[in-house]
Amino acid sequence: MHGVKRKQWTQELLKQKKEQDRKRITQYRGLVDKLLDSRDSKTYNMEVFKETTQLLRINPEYNAGWNYRRDIIEHLSPELKHEFWEDELAFSMALLKDYPKVYWIWNHRKWTLENHIDKSVKIWLRELAIVSKLLQMDPRNFHGWHYRRILVAEIEGRTGQSRDGEELQYAIDNTNKNISNYSAWHQKATLIPKMFEKDEIKDKKKFIQDEFTYITNAIYTDAEDQSVWFYIEWFVKNHIVIDALGRDELIQKLQELQENILAINEDDLQFSGKQNNWCLKVLIVLEDVQRNLKVQFTPHSHEYLAQLIEADPMRKNRYLHLLHRK
Amino acid sequence: MSTFLRDKHIAYVQSLDKHHESFEYWLSEHLRLNGVYWGLTALCLMDAKEIFNKDEIVQFVMKCYCKSTGGFGPFPRHEAHIHATLSGIQVLATYDALDVLSTEQVEQTVQFIRGNQLSDGSFQGDRFGEVDTRFVYTSLSALSILGKLTPEVVDPAVEFIMRCYNFDGGFGLCPGAESHSAQCFVCLGALAIVGRLNELSEDQLEKTGWWLCERQVPEGGLNGRPSKLPDVCYSWWVLSSLAIIGRLEWIDYEKLREFILKSQDSKKGGISDRPDNEVDVFHTLFGIAGLSLMGFENLISIDPVYCMPYYVTKKFKKYPY
Incomplete structure (x- = not known):
C-alpha cells in the first residue's frame, strides 16, 4: 500500500466495516468464482465480457480477469465493430483516472490499440494527444512517459518518419515549464545522442553551444534541484560535446560553466552562510573532465570534498572514497 | 531513538491470513x-520461520501451480505469471522443499519461463x-534457484x-x-545472478552508486527517483x-x-511506506530486509541478490555451472 494514511479503528467502526464487508465479500467472491468457471468452460460471449467489466471495476489488479477479457475479445473479434474498440478504450481511460499507477490497465490499453479495428496511424496520433494531456496532470508519471515512448515508436514504425525532433521539443517544453522535471531531462539525454548519430541535428556546434546556455540558465533558476546537475554531469562528459566543439572551445565552455557555478555557490554562501552542495559536487566533475583534457589548472577537488564531508554527511563515505582514489 | 518491534511484527505477519472477514483480503x-x-522471508529474517505451518504453505504453493502452463499463479485458479512463479519457487526453496515438484513439473516450469x-x-x-x-530478474532468479540457467537464456x-x-547510471x-531504483535492483540483481556484473565498467558503477546514494533524503528515507x-x-x-555493487x-x-x-505501527506491528501510513506485508519485509542488510537488530542476514536469507541462497548452484 502506498500513501494510505493509518486509520485508528474503534470497536464501533470495526463492527460497521465487518458488516459492510460481509456483503461485499459475498458479492465479489460470487463474481470471481462465476467468472473463473466460465473461463474454465471456455465461454466467450458478451455476457461474460460484461462480467469482467464488473470485476475489473472493483479490482483492476485482477490479472486473470484481464487475460480472460482479452481471450473473450479475441474470440469475438470478427463481429466486433469500431464502436466496441472505442468503448474498450473508454473503459481503460475511466480506470486510469482512478488508478493511474496500475500496470495492468496501461498494458491493456496498449493491447487494445494494437488490436483496434482501425489500423490507421490516426488512433495512435490521437492517443499521443491523450497521453500528453495525462502527463500535463502528472508530469512525472512513470507509466505515462513509458507509454508515450511506446506510442512514438509505433507511429514512427507506421509512418516511417522519425519523431525525435518533436519529442525533443516536448521534453524541452516540459523542462521550460518546470526545470526540475527529471523525466524530461532523462528524455533529452536519451534523445540527443540518438539524434546526433542519425544526423538529425543540422548545426551540431550551435546546438551544443545553446545547450551550454540552457543548462547555465537552469542552474541559475534552481540550483538546489538535482535534475539539471545529473544532466550536466552526463552532458560535459559525452563525446558529442567534444566532437561538436573541438578541444579548445570545449575547454572554454567548461571554464565559463565553472565560473557560473562558482558564482552561484558564492551567492548561496553570502545569502545563507552555506555553500551549495550540488555546486561542489559538479565542480569536482568539471575538474575531472579538464584533467582528462590535459588542461593545466590548480585543483580544488580535495577542498570541495572536505567541505562536502561536513555539509552532506549522509553521503560522506562516497566523498571519502573520492578523496582516496588515485 | 525508536526500537525495533520484533514481536509485534511477528504477530502482524502471523495475523495476515486471519483476515478473511476483511474485503481487502x-x-x-x-x-x-x-x-x-x-x-515468510520477513519471519526468516526475524528467526521466526516456525510461525508459519510449513505443510500448509507448501500445499498452498502447489495449489497455485498451473498444470496447463507449468507456471505459478498468485492464487489457486488464477493464471500463471512470471512474478508469482518466482515467489512460488522462492517459498519452496526457503522450506528446502523444491523436491515436491517432480522432474517433469520442474521441466514444465522451466519451459514456462523460457517460453516468455x-x-x-x-x-x-x-x-x-x-x-x-522486472521480469528479466524474476525469470533469471527462478531459473537460478532451480539450477537451470543456460547461455541461450x-x-x-x-x-x-x-x-x-x-545516462545517470540508473x-x-x-x-x-x-x-x-527498483529497476536498478532488478537489473543489477539479474547481472549478479548470472555472474555478469563485469559488463559494467568501474566508471559506470561509480555513476550508478552516485545516483543511488542521492536517493537518501533529509528525513533519512530513500526515494525511487529524484x-x-x-x-x-x-x-x-x-x-x-x-x-x-559494493557501495552499501x-x-x-543510522x-x-x-x-x-518510525514507519512501524507500534500498536499492531508491521511497517508502512512512510511514517503514519497503513502497514502492509510488502513494506514490512522490505523494511526488515533493509535493516538486515545494514546489520541492525540482530536479524538473520539477507542476500541482496535474491532477497532471501543467506542460509538458503548459499545452496544455489553458481552460474556458469
Whole structure:
C-alpha cells in the first residue's frame, strides 16, 4: 500500500466495516468464482465480457480477469465493430483516472490499440494527444512517459518518419515549464545522442553551444534541484560535446560553466552562510573532465570534498572514497 | 531513538491470513503467493520461520501451480505469471522443499519461463506481452534457484539489461525508460545472478552508486527517483543495489534505520511506506530486509541478490555451472 494514511479503528467502526464487508465479500467472491468457471468452460460471449467489466471495476489488479477479457475479445473479434474498440478504450481511460499507477490497465490499453479495428496511424496520433494531456496532470508519471515512448515508436514504425525532433521539443517544453522535471531531462539525454548519430541535428556546434546556455540558465533558476546537475554531469562528459566543439572551445565552455557555478555557490554562501552542495559536487566533475583534457589548472577537488564531508554527511563515505582514489 | 518491534511484527505477519472477514483480503488475492513469500522471508529474517505451518504453505504453493502452463499463479485458479512463479519457487526453496515438484513439473516450469523470453532477450510477464526488466530478474532468479540457467537464456538477457543502462547510471524498465531504483535492483540483481556484473565498467558503477546514494533524503528515507517522497520499500531497492555493487556504506545507516523504525505501527506491528501510513506485508519485509542488510537488530542476514536469507541462497548452484 502506498500513501494510505493509518486509520485508528474503534470497536464501533470495526463492527460497521465487518458488516459492510460481509456483503461485499459475498458479492465479489460470487463474481470471481462465476467468472473463473466460465473461463474454465471456455465461454466467450458478451455476457461474460460484461462480467469482467464488473470485476475489473472493483479490482483492476485482477490479472486473470484481464487475460480472460482479452481471450473473450479475441474470440469475438470478427463481429466486433469500431464502436466496441472505442468503448474498450473508454473503459481503460475511466480506470486510469482512478488508478493511474496500475500496470495492468496501461498494458491493456496498449493491447487494445494494437488490436483496434482501425489500423490507421490516426488512433495512435490521437492517443499521443491523450497521453500528453495525462502527463500535463502528472508530469512525472512513470507509466505515462513509458507509454508515450511506446506510442512514438509505433507511429514512427507506421509512418516511417522519425519523431525525435518533436519529442525533443516536448521534453524541452516540459523542462521550460518546470526545470526540475527529471523525466524530461532523462528524455533529452536519451534523445540527443540518438539524434546526433542519425544526423538529425543540422548545426551540431550551435546546438551544443545553446545547450551550454540552457543548462547555465537552469542552474541559475534552481540550483538546489538535482535534475539539471545529473544532466550536466552526463552532458560535459559525452563525446558529442567534444566532437561538436573541438578541444579548445570545449575547454572554454567548461571554464565559463565553472565560473557560473562558482558564482552561484558564492551567492548561496553570502545569502545563507552555506555553500551549495550540488555546486561542489559538479565542480569536482568539471575538474575531472579538464584533467582528462590535459588542461593545466590548480585543483580544488580535495577542498570541495572536505567541505562536502561536513555539509552532506549522509553521503560522506562516497566523498571519502573520492578523496582516496588515485 | 525508536526500537525495533520484533514481536509485534511477528504477530502482524502471523495475523495476515486471519483476515478473511476483511474485503481487502479478497481484493489482494492477485498478490497472495507473493505475499506468502514476503511474510515468510520477513519471519526468516526475524528467526521466526516456525510461525508459519510449513505443510500448509507448501500445499498452498502447489495449489497455485498451473498444470496447463507449468507456471505459478498468485492464487489457486488464477493464471500463471512470471512474478508469482518466482515467489512460488522462492517459498519452496526457503522450506528446502523444491523436491515436491517432480522432474517433469520442474521441466514444465522451466519451459514456462523460457517460453516468455522474447527475441531481444527481454521477458514478458505472461502471454499478453508486458515487457519489463522486472521480469528479466524474476525469470533469471527462478531459473537460478532451480539450477537451470543456460547461455541461450542468459546471454540475450544480459544484452537486454545493458541496453537499459541510462545516462545517470540508473536502469529503466526497458531501453529508453527513466531510471528507477527498483529497476536498478532488478537489473543489477539479474547481472549478479548470472555472474555478469563485469559488463559494467568501474566508471559506470561509480555513476550508478552516485545516483543511488542521492536517493537518501533529509528525513533519512530513500526515494525511487529524484524529487520523489521517501518510501520504506526503497530501503530494499536502493540498499540491495548498493550492496550488489559494493557501495552499501554510501548512505547514512543510522538515518535510514530511524526512518524505517518510525514507519512501524507500534500498536499492531508491521511497517508502512512512510511514517503514519497503513502497514502492509510488502513494506514490512522490505523494511526488515533493509535493516538486515545494514546489520541492525540482530536479524538473520539477507542476500541482496535474491532477497532471501543467506542460509538458503548459499545452496544455489553458481552460474556458469
